[in-house]
Amino acid sequence: MNTPLWQPSEERIKRSNMTSFxxxxxxxxxADVADxxxxxxxxxxxxxxxxxxxxxxxxxxxxxxxxxVLVDGxxxxxxxxxxxxxxxxxxxMLGLPEGIDAxxxxxxxxxxxxxxxxxxxxxxxxxxxxxxxxxAAAGVGAGDRVAGYLPNMPETIIAMLAASTLGAVWxxxxxxxxxxxxLDRLAQIEPKVLFSADGxxxxxxxxxxxxxxxEIAAQLPNLQTTVIVxxxxxxxxxxxxxxxxGAVLIDDFTEAFQPGxxxxxxxxxxxxxxxxxxxxxxxxxxxxxxxxxxxxxxHATEQLLHCDIKSGDRVFFFTTCGWMMWNWLxxxxxxxxxxxxxxxxxxxxxxAALFDFADAEQxxxxxxxxxxxxxxxxxxxxxxxxxxxxxxxxxxxxGSTLVAEGFDYVYDKVIGDVPLVSFSGGxxxxxxxxxxxxxxxxxxxxxxxPMLGVALDVFDxxxxxxxxxxxxxxxxxxxxSMPVGFWKDDDGSRYQSAYFEGFPxxxxxxxxxxxxxxxxxxxxxxxxxxxxxxxxxxxTAEIYRQVERLDEVVEAIVIGQDWANxxxxxxxxxxxxxxxxDEDLTGCIKNQIRTNCSPRHVPGVVIQVADIPRTKSxxxxxxxxxxxxxxxxxxxxxxxANPEALDLYRNLPQLNA
Numbered sequence: 258m259n260t261p262l263w264q265p266s267e268e269r270i271k272r273s274n275m276t277s278f279x280x281x282x283x284x285x286x287x288a289d290v291a292d293x294x295x296x297x298x299x300x301x302x303x304x305x306x307x308x309x310x311x312x313x314x315x316x317x318x319x320x321x322x323x324x325x326v327l328v329d330g331x332x333x334x335x336x337x338x339x340x341x342x343x344x345x346x347x348x349x350m351l352g353l354p355e356g357i358d359a360x361x362x363x364x365x366x367x368x369x370x371x372x373x374x375x376x377x378x379x380x381x382x383x384x385x386x387x388x389x390x391x392x393a394a395a396g397v398g399a400g401d402r403v404a405g406y407l408p409n410m411p412e413t414i415i416a417m418l419a420a421s422t423l424g425a426v427w428x429x430x431x432x433x434x435x436x437x438x439x440l441d442r443l444a445q446i447e448p449k450v451l452f453s454a455d456g457x458x459x460x461x462x463x464x465x466x467x468x469x470x471x472e473i474a475a476q477l478p479n480l481q482t483t484v485i486v487x488x489x490x491x492x493x494x495x496x497x498x499x500x501x502x503g504a505v506l507i508d509d510f511t512e513a514f515q516p517g518x519x520x521x522x523x524x525x526x527x528x529x530x531x532x533x534x535x536x537x538x539x540x541x542x543x544x545x546x547x548x549x550x551x552x553x554x555x556h557a558t559e560q561l562l563h564c565d566i567k568s569g570d571r572v573f574f575f576t577t578c579g580w581m582m583w584n585w586l587x588x589x590x591x592x593x594x595x596x597x598x599x600x601x602x603x604x605x606x607x608x609a610a611l612f613d614f615a616d617a618e619q620x621x622x623x624x625x626x627x628x629x630x631x632x633x634x635x636x637x638x639x640x641x642x643x644x645x646x647x648x649x650x651x652x653x654x655x656g657s658t659l660v661a662e663g664f665d666y667v668y669d670k671v672i673g674d675v676p677l678v679s680f681s682g683g684x685x686x687x688x689x690x691x692x693x694x695x696x697x698x699x700x701x702x703x704x705x706x707p708m709l710g711v712a713l714d715v716f717d718x719x720x721x722x723x724x725x726x727x728x729x730x731x732x733x734x735x736x737x738s739m740p741v742g743f744w745k746d747d748d749g750s751r752y753q754s755a756y757f758e759g760f761p762x763x764x765x766x767x768x769x770x771x772x773x774x775x776x777x778x779x780x781x782x783x784x785x786x787x788x789x790x791x792x793x794x795x796x797t798a799e800i801y802r803q804v805e806r807l808d809e810v811v812e813a814i815v816i817g818q819d820w821a822n823x824x825x826x827x828x829x830x831x832x833x834x835x836x837x838x839d840e841d842l843t844g845c846i847k848n849q850i851r852t853n854c855s856p857r858h859v860p861g862v863v864i865q866v867a868d869i870p871r872t873k874s875x876x877x878x879x880x881x882x883x884x885x886x887x888x889x890x891x892x893x894x895x896x897x898a899n900p901e902a903l904d905l906y907r908n909l910p911q912l913n914a
Contacts, residue, residue, distance in 0.1 A: 261698030261699055261700050261701075262664060262665075262668050262677070262698075262699045262700065262701050263668065263674070263675075263676055263677065263698060263699040264698045264699075265676065265695060265696060265697070265698070269695065270695070270696045273565050273695040273696060274314075274561050274562055274565050274566075274567065274695075275293060275296075275562050275563075275565065275694065275695050275696050276696065277314075278296075278310070278314050278561075278562055279291075279292075279293070279296055281310060281313070281314055282296065282299065282306075282307075282310050285306075285310060285313075286299075286303070286306050286310070288303070288306075292696070293694050293696050293697065293706065294776065296709065297706070297707060297709055300709040300710045300711075301710065301711070301712040301734055304326075304327060304330065304710065304734065304736075305326040305327050305330075307709070307710060308326065308327075308338070308554060308710065308737060309326060311554055311557050311558055311710075312554070312557075314557075314561070315553075315557035315561055315591070315592070316354070317344075317349055317553050317554070317557065317591075318344065318348055318349055318352060319342050319343060319344035319523075320343040320344060320523040321341070321342060321343050322339055322341075322342045322344075323339060323340065323341020323342045323343075324341055325339070325340055325341055326338070326339060327339075327735075328340055330734075330735055331735075331762075332735065332762070333734070333735045333739070333757065333762050333763065333764060334735075334739065334742075334749065334752060334753070334757065335735075336735035336739075337527070338526055338527070338550060338551070338554075338737045339526040339550060340525070340526065340527075342525065342526040342550065343523040343524065343525065344523060344524065344526065344549065344550065344553075345421065345422065345424075345521035345522055345523060345524060345549070346421045346530050346549035346552060346553060347385065347418045347419075347421035347422045347519075347521060348422075348519075348521040349553055349591050350418055350421075350587070350588070350590045350591050351378075351381070351382050351385060351418065351519065351590070352591075353378055353593065354568045354591075354592060354593035355568070355593075356568050356569065356593065357378065357568055357569065357593035358378070359377060359378050359379030359382070360377050360378075360379060361377060361378055361569075361593075361595070362375055362376070362377060362378075362595045363376050363377055363378040363380070363381045363590060363595060363596065364376045364381065364411045364414065364595070364596045364597075364598055365571075365595065365596070365597050365598065365618055366410050366411050366598045366600070367597075367598070367599050367600070367614055368408070368410070368457070368458050368488065368489065368490070368599075368600045368601055369458045369459075369461065369600070369601035369602065369605055369606070369610070370605075370606050371458050371463075371489075371490050372458075372488065372489040372490055374411065374489060376411050378590075381411070381414075381415060381418075381590075382516075382519070383516035384412075384415045384516075385415055385418045385419045385422065385519060386514075386516040386517055386518075386519050387511040387514050387515075387516055388415060388416060388419035388507075388510075388511055389419040389420075389422045389423060389519060389520075390511070390514040391419075391510045391511045391513075391514060392419055392420060392423060392425070392450060393423055394513075394514075395449075395450060395481060395482050396449065396481065397420065397423055397425050397449055397450060398423055398424065398425065399423060399424030399425065399522055399524065399528070400424065400425070400426065400529070401423075401425045401426070401448075401449045401450075402425065402426045402427075402428060402446045402447060402448040402449060402532070403416065403420040403425045403426070403427055403428075403448055403449065403450045403451075403452070404427075404428050404429065404430075404443050404446070404448035404450070404451050404452070405417070405427070405428070405429035405430070405451075405452045405453075405578060406429070406430055406432055406434075406439060406451060406452065406453040406454075406466065406469075406470055406473065407429060407431075407432065407452055407453065407454050407486065407578055408431065408432055408454055408457040408488065408577075408578065408600040409431075409576060409577055409578055409583060409598050409599065409600045410454070410486070410488070410489075410598060410600055411598065412452070412454075412486045412507065413429065413452075413578055413583075414587050414590075414596070414598075416452045416484075416486075417429070417587065421530060421549070422519055422520070422521050422522065423522055424522040424524050424528060425449075426446075426529045426530065426531065426532055426546075427530065427531055427532075428442070428443065428446055428448070428531065428532040428533070428534075429578040429579065429583070430442055430443070430534075430578065430579050431577035431578045431579035431580075431873060432453075432454060432456075432457050432464070432466045432469075433459070433464075433577070433579075433873060433898070434579060434873065434895065435469070435895055436469045436472040436473050437895050438895025438896065439469070439473050440473060440476055440477075441541055441542055441893065441895055442534045442542050442544070443473065443477060444476065444477060445541070445542075445544050445744060445745065446532050446544055446744055447477065447478075447479040448477060448479070448480060449479060449480065449481050449482075450480070450481065450482045450483075450484060451470070451473070451474055451477065451480055451482070451483045451484070452483075452484045452486060452507075453466055453467070453470035453473075453483060453484070453485055453486065454466050454485070454486045454487070454488050455467055455485055455486070455487055455488055455491065455496045456488050456490075456491070457488055457600060457601070458488070458490070458600070458601050459601050459602050459605075460601070460602040460604075460605045461602075461605050461606065463490065467485070467496075467497075467498070467500065467501060468500070470483065470485075470501065470504075471500050471501045471504075474501065474503075474504070482503065482505065482510075483501060483503060483504040483505070484504075484505055484506075484507050484510050485498060485501075485504055485505065485506050485507065486507050487506070487507075493506050493508060524549060525550075526548060526549070526550030526551075526737075527548040527550060527551070527741050528548060528549050528550075529546045529547070529548060529549075529741055530547055530548060530549035530552055531546075531547045531552065531584055531687065532544050532545065532546055532547075532744055533545045533547060533581055533584070533684045533687065534579075534684070535684060535685075541892070541893060542893060542896065543743055543751070543755065544743055544744035544745070545684060545685060545740050545743060545744075546740055546741040546742055546743065546744055547687045547738065547740055547741065548737075548738075548741050550737060551687070551737040551738035551739070551741075552584070552588065552687055552738065553588070553591070554710075554737045554738065555686070555687060555688040555710075555736075555737060555738035556585060556588035556591075556687075556688065557588075557591070557592075558708065558709050558710055559585070559680075559688055559689055559692065559708065560585075560588060560589060560592060560594075561592060562709060563678070563680075563689075563692045563693045563694060563695075563706075563708060563709070564622060564651050564653065564678060564692075564693055564695075565650065565651060565693075565695040566589060566592055566594055566621075566622060566651075567592070567594075568592055568593035568594070569593060569594070569595075570589075570592075570594045570595070570621040570622060570650070571594070571595045571597055571618055571619060571620050571621050571622075571648070572586065572589045572594045572595065572596055572597060572620070572621065572622045572624075573597035573599065573611075573614065573615055573618070573620040573622065573623050573624065574586045574622075574623075574624035574625070574653065575599055575603055575611055575624065575625045575626070575629065576624075577600075577873065577874070579873050579874065580656075580873070580874040581683070581684045581687055582624070582655065582656075584687060585687070585688070586598075597614065597615075597618050597620055599611065599614050603625070603629055604632075608632075608633060608636045608638055609638060609640065609643065609644070611623070611625065611629075612638075612640040612643070612644045612646070613644070615644070615646065615649070616644040616645050616646065619645075619647075619648035620646075620648060620649060621648050621649060621650045621651070622649075622650060622651045622652075622653065623646075623649060623651075623652050623653065624652075624653035624654070624655070625653070625654060626654065626655065626656035626657065626874075626875050627654050627655070627656055627657045627658060627659040627660075627663060627679075628656065628657060628871075628875045628876075629875075630654055630659060630663050630666065630667060630671075631663065631805065631812070633671075634662075634663070634666045634670070635811060638670065639670040639671075640670065640671050641670060641671055641672060641673060642670075646671075646672065646673070649672060649673075649675055650675055651675060651676055651678055651693070651695075652667065652671065652672045652675055652676070652677050652678065653677075653678045653679075653680065653693070654667075654677065654678070654679045654680075655679065655680050655681065655682075655689075656874060656875055656876060657875070657876055657877070658681075658780045658781070658782065658798040658801075659679045659702075660702065660798065660801065660802040660805070661701050661702030661802065662802065662805075662806055664677060664679075664699070664701050664702055665701065676693055676695060676699055676705075677699050678692055678693030678705070679692070679693075679703075679704045679705075680692030680693060680704060681704060681768065681778070681780050682708075683766065685740065685755075685756070685766070686736075686738050686739060686740075687738050688708070688738050689708050690707065690708060690711050690713050690730060690732065690766065690768075691704045691705075691706060691707045691708060691711075691713060691778045692704060692705065692706070692708055693705050693706070694706040698775075700773070700775050700777055702779060703773055703775060703777030703778065703779055704777055704778040704779070704780070705777055706776060706777065706778075707778070710736050710737070711732055711736055712732055712733045712734035712736075713730065713731075713732055713778075714731050714732070714733050715727075715728040715729065715730065715731070715770055715771065715772050716728050716729045716731050716760060716763075716765075717729075720760050720763075724772050725771065725772070725773070725774065726771060727769060727770065727771045727781055727796060728769070728770070728771070729759065729760075729765055729766075729767075729768075729769065729770075729784055730765075730766045730767075730768040730769070730770045730780075730784075731760060731763050731764060731765050731766065732763070732764040732766070733763050733764075739764070740752065743755075767783055767784050767785055768780055768781075768782075768783060768784060769781040769782055769783065769784040769787050769796045780798060781796020781797070781798045781799055782796040782797035782798040782799075782879075783797075783879070783880075785880065786816070786879040786880055786883070788815070788816075788817040788824065788826055789817060789824050790817070790823060790824050790825060790826055790857055791823060791824075791857065795826070795857060795858055797815050797879060799854055799858060800813070800815050800826070800828065800850060800854065800858055800860075801813055801815070803849050803850045803853045803854060803858075804828065804830065804846060804849065804850065806849065807845065807846065807849060808833075809832055809833055809836055809842060809845075810830050810831070810832060810833075810846070811830075811831045811832060811833055812830075812831045812869055812877075813828060813829060813830045813831070813869075814828075814829050814869045814877050814879060814882055815827065815828045815829070815860065815879070816829075816879055816882050816883040816886060817883065818861075818862075818883075818886055818887070818912060819887065820861070825860075825861035825862070826858070826859070826860040826861055826862075827860055827861065827862045827864070827886070827912065828846070828860035828862070828863045828864070829863075829864050829865075829866045829869070829882070829906070830846070830863060830864070830865055830866070831865075831866060831867065831868065831869060832865055837865065838863065838864070838865035843863045846860075846863055847859050847860065847863070862911055862912065864909060864911050864912075866902075866905045866906070867902075867905060868899060868902040868905060869902060870882065870897050870899055870900065870902040870903050871897065871898055871899065871902075872896050872897060872898065873896065873897075873898050875898075878897065881894075881897070881903060882903070882906050885903050885906045885907050886906055886909075886912060891903060
């Protein structure tokens with residue numbers, strides 16, 4: 258395309274936080290940052306000045322920032338940010354920004370069509386105060402782990418903040434995880450306190466959490482207390498804790514205390530805040546430790562600058578507590594945003610459930626996954642015709658690659674004159690490598706820009722930096738939200754091997770990408786799932802884009818099969834109800850790929866399947882399917898939302914011919 262899908266008006270650019278930030282940087286440092294390309298260059302060549310500017314612009318509070326900004330900045334890993342600072346993450350979440358008072362809404366919670374609750378900033382502060390006192394009385398202190406087995410509800414954020422006031426480390430799993438999946442994660446980090454809801458709702462049905470929580474608690478030997486949080490559809494006196502020795506309802510846990518001023522433990526910049534878990538299916542989940550300072554600085558740049566969130570905005574990102582976007586969303590409190598929390602199926606009681614919520618609450622930012630966008634496109638939804646989205650300022654997509662046709666659909670059927678912010682990053686950095694820019698146009702199929710402070714590059718196999726060619730997503734300079742490390746990886750060997758073995762002293766993320774002529778980014782899929790027929794690297798997203806344009810195809814997954822001393826491309830397709838893959842449709846699929854990609858992209862085999870295995874966060878699992886096809890064991894099946902789907906790919910006769 259020669260013209261962008263969206264172009265910001267001069268007035269929008271002028272009003273953006275990004276423009277205000279550029280002016281502040283220019284004034285403070287005398288820097289020539291007339292546009293965001295120049296600002297990005299400043300952010301990676303003058304890292305110390307840039308991150309000090311972020312702290313000032315976001316009004317991030319600390320007892321002291323100390324005299325040093327960056328030590329050993331040329332080392333990756335090994336760089337130290339603000340090594341003399343003392344601060345507290347929760348202190349920054351609970352302080353009221355200018356223009357926000359204690360009576361303003363901090364959170365709105367909707368659990369499908371069953372529960373709706375609202376909490377003000379003042380009420381959140383009181384509940385954090387009570388819970389922090391109760392946790393301290395239970396022996397929780399700095400460095401202890403506190404875990405949640407909870408839906409996306411206000412108490413999850415409140416419990417996280419209460420733990421953070423004390424310097425405890427928070428980790429969470431969503432209640433759709435099975436008991437073994439939770440134990441695979443939490444048993445590694447040995448929490449002292451576990452929070453669990455009594456249940457949750459999904460797709461119109463109530464699901465009990467107590468039985469699984471009891472099973473989990475019984476196998477965590479260092480656990481001292483299990484705190485039960487009512488979901489809100491059953492009165493607390495009716496919640497039966499008889500099967501959980503030592504469990505206590507949250508109101509009983511805090512009843513001995515009165516709300517008051519909160520004492521915030523002042524901690525180092527790199528003090529652990531979160532432990533997040535990798536969702537892969539190869540081995541036990543990695544326990545990735547993130548710092549409180551890194552979270553604050555990373556989310557400040559992404560939310561204030563790249564997503565243009567302002568005090569008083571109403572931010573809605575559809576997520577569970579097992580996905581890093583929950584941690585990202587929670588940080589919105591720091592800027593005085595109202596968090597819109599939705600728990601349950603995004604398609605219940607209708608496929609428009611999320612837009613019903615966004616409409617009712619006048620959301621200014623709506624975020625979801627690329628797979629959800631694909632699903633509502635398949636369902637024929639046109640929210641811009643059926644819902645009032647006039648308050649919307651930004652629409653976000655992440656989780657997997659949003660293909661070019663997804664961009665078309667969003668602008669045709671979902672949003673009006675607002676930017677589509679597609680972004681990509683990961684649990685690994687608790688943020689993004691590339692995302693939105695409110696001062697730039699949106700080009701079809703492209704992420705707008707690299708994130709500020711991130712020295713994003715594309716390397717070929719010889720570590721040459723390339724443009725207009727596909728290669729590995731790398732980051733060539735240290736940034737504050739790099740992990741502190743992996744839990745119990747005392748010598749750092751697992752951390753080193755995860756990101757730094759491909760190119761020494763360079764972060765290799767594992768995505769196969771291209772930087773375009775516009776300076777945008779196209780993601781072609783995971784590089785470890787990249788196909789290699791005849792020695793030519795092919796990104797799986799290239800094939801998905803073509804196949805899923807066909808009306809007959811609902812979804813697809815593609816792998817490389819070892820075959821005849823080479824790799825052949827194998828495509829699995831889920832078809833619309835009532836359709837059967839025949840010779841004509843197979844030919845149509847192959848022709849679509851050959852015409853719009855290349856003969857190299859054409860699958861050697863196309864097979865119809867009933868389901869595609871995916872992780873809890875909705876990502877399809879190419880590597881797990883590849884292991885099944887090759888007769889290898891798939892580890893960590895508990896990471897999958899539908900592990901039974903793997904059986905559909907086992908011992909298929911079509912793959913032996």
